[in-house]
Amino acid sequence: MSEDDERQQYPPPDLEFASNKARNCNSTGSGSGHPEFQSTYPDQVLENVLENVLHFLTSRRDRNAASLVCKSWYRVEALTRSELFIGNCYAVSPGRATARFTRVKTLHLKGKPRFADFNLMPPDWGAHFNPWALAMAKAYPWLEKVHLKRMSVTDDDLATLAELFLGFKELVLVCCDGFGTSGLGIFVNKCRQLKVLDLIESEVSDDETDWISCFPEGESNLESLIFDCVECHINFEALERLVARSPSLKKFKLNRYVSIGQLYRLMVRAPQLTHLGTGSFSPSDIVGQGDQEPDYVAAFAACRSLVCLSGFREIIPDYLPAIYPVCANLTSLNFSYANITAEQLKPIISKCHKLQTFWVLDSICDEGLQAVAATCKDLRELRVFPVDPREDSDGPVSEVGLQAISEGCRKLQSILYFCQRMTNAAVIAMSKNCPDLVVFRLCIMGRHRADPVTGEPMDDGFGAIVMNCKKLTRLAVSGLLTDKAFGYIGRHGKLVRTLSVAFAGDSDMALKYVLEGCPQLQKLEIRDSPFGDAALRSGLHHYYNMRFLWMSSCRLTHHGCQEIARAMPRLVVEVIRSADEEEMDDVVGTLYMYRSLEGPRTDAPKFVTIL
């Protein structure tokens, strides 16, 4: 469930192209795996040894480092890299990637920037999977796994994956769109070795294809089937038969069109499950649904290996006691669709001693969070989402809940907290109580909101976080913030790689502090903050080290962005325009810029101008 897998993304494979131009083995980027000189016998032996050794190197950071040692190591590393990670699909072309790495079995590819999730980017901006699918079909017919995030995938692409890669085993689509149930149908039908199909927070259009029935007959190798985001009815009988013939199925997450009665029938066929998404967790509307209410408790009790529970999409809280038998073993619980009260949560959470990941709605209030803090001493990740995501609604959670969590869950590493009010004191307390924090994302939903107790900006709170949490790599700020907060970040946030800023800061100085002070900064996303061209200029020394910079509704001008584009040829500077922006208007609506080896992309739509 974690969004943050930033640990292994720096430096990327293409970094050496930009910063090591002197190395003639990569200046043209051909990166061919074939030696251009005659190697002597001892060299050949050394290469073979190296190849065998490098096979053991899995971390891509280590691999990137190894590839820089010398030509020979570069070549061998390229031959032995089987898992290819590309953090920005436009940073490098499919052709270049497949030319350098010839034996890839797994591809990770990321497309749109995160703010696209919140409708800040028009549709059809790009990030099409299609050119990659075609390139890999030629270069890696043995490809087994594809993980995509925020890419546009078509039904044809799904067909390509299933038809052209005979041993294809694993498809994971996170926050993707562009395909529908008919594409899924073709994919599952043709992909005979399929082990994993995970559709996570993706948009799937309903083409009224019964894709569940498209799974081939006979025993299936399925280990993971996740489709909780698919907003269409499914053929339940076909699903039941599928589960019955999938003995290896361990991860199974249903969508909200599966009732609790249907869940029961599936669970009794799959007691070996480790990860379960329960679907609606409420009864269906069908009249006369059999005689007896099934024994849900027994069904859960039979799943002795269950460690991760989610779903509860339309929960009837009366059924919650059914999950009591598995609570003690749960390491991950996702209630973020369950509008339950503190009273309804308490009997559950009091049994969840091993819980490490907990996602929940703020309907549980501060009181519910106190209950979490009392029991879940091993908690590593907490996400609190708002039931009512408006700026002016009543906030059921506040600094009280945050304080309680900080006191009870000392091992906390990652937090995402939506609230209507927060005090510096509580944030400072968390910075001191939870030194292991790696991810701190606080969203005070009212814009420019100060500390309600002191009336001060939230500068000191976030300052304490960057000062005290020495492992912090990801930070999202909110509330009333002056330049001072950014001064703290620049001074102390030395490990920060991802920073999200909205409605904050007073002047260009704020952005300057960050760009000049944070050497590890990779991803910077800013909206509605008063930063202009001068601030942008202050990051020129660093932009080649970053994956991207996003600035929307700030104070940039075309002129300023043009300057950057001229100064940095390997940077693609995209200005994304709204329809009613005047062509002549110098104000930039959205700036999205990223390093790339390929120059301006050829698939940019009309509303994107590449400077």
Added chain:
Amino acid sequence: MESGCSKKLLDLIPQEKKWGFIENQNGISHGSSEEKKLELKLGPPGEEDEPLVSFGYFSSMKSNAKQAHNKFPPAQEDHRGGAVLTASWAKNHHHQPKPPNCSQKRTAPGPVVGWPPIRSFRKNLATTSKLASESPTSLPHKVAIERKPAAPETRGKGLFVKINMEGVPIGRKVDLKSYDSYEKLSTAVDELFRGLLAAQRDPSADGPKQEEEKVITGVLDGNGEYTLVYEDNEGDRMLVGDVPWHMFVSTVKRLRVLKSSELSVINLGSSKKGKMVQN
């Protein structure tokens, strides 16, 4: 915090205060006519004088009309959520060209695109889950009698359900669509059965005289001699009156008027819980 340049916007909204939405139990806000202007509407721009509301990208508009229908409910149903967007990206946009010295810090001028940063599929939670959890007392329970699913008949626009009264061999049918509240239904019960019940009664010495018909009252509050119960779409027997009327109408399949004294025999609510919690 400066008010910035959009004076017109800010005059409509009191600073630092709630918008004056009146929230009823269902969490659906009904604004005043001024706030109505600020509601997100489905439709082309130009229908109002100035676009007070920020519209944004409608990401599913491209091809998936059906999906769009599922994912983005019409704005009239969803007044909350700053970033539930309905108009297309090409139309009104939040980024209206403003003079360079206009401060970015405006206090709550209106819902903003993409703020708070919640993905769209997390947005309609309050409607779906609240409806589900709004009936905490209508526990599904077991009844140790044979249950026949009794489907209501809809003739034309009516919703006719059977209603039987204990002690009266002949049942009636009521059109639930012709009532809009439990009180009216309760009155109807009296109208339907008063005569029939009187006809059934033993003309005994301590009872009322045969000519006198006793009014049937208190069927909803447990105080009367009789209590109104119903069978829902799952075949469970439920006390009438717990859920909002419209919800009742959507799940009711048949009605029964039972003697209040008989109710303790049928365990309303307890046996289900006992079955569920085995720890």
